Amino acid sequence: MRFLFWWGIFIFGVLVVLYFSWINSPRLELNQFVPKRIAVWADKHENDNIRTAVPLVCLGGLAGLYLITYRKRNAKSWLIIWGGLVGLVAIAELGQLALPLRSADWKDVFWGAVGAALGLIMIEVLRRMRIAYKKLKNGS
DSSP states (O other): OHHHHHHHHHHHHHHHHHHHHHSSOSOGGGOTTSOHHHHHHHHSGGGTTGGGHHHHHHHHHHHHHHHHHTTOOSHHHHHHHHHHHHHHHHHHHHHGGGOTTOOOOHHHHHHHHHHHHHHHHHHHHHHHHHHHHHHHHHHO
16 A cells, blocks of 8 residues: 555656646746746746756655665665656656757756755665664663
8 A cells, every 4th residue: 555655656746747848838937737936936047957856856755765665775776766767857858859849958857867866865864864863862
């Protein structure tokens, strides 16, 4: 049951990334699902590429939680997850080639990879901090 929960949330996140990558206009202020403050930030020219990292941080964090929950903490599992998230961004960018108002940008793939890595690293750092806190608490 928990396994289905993780996969359901993860698939929802993947669909959200693909949806926002493949809508006709890159301007998020035209989308009813995006809060105005977020849309204003995301639509600024200087945030064009970095906004790709935001959902990937979330997906990376979610994937990291899955990995630590099911005790798959070997480097190979983490690299496979990271590679899959980078692949997701690459697929999303390639799909934009078919949309007249969109254009594929390899900087988006780079920022997506950075975001996914940050999400995964953040979860691992929090896990290690929790272990250190437990050791400190039990040692006192």
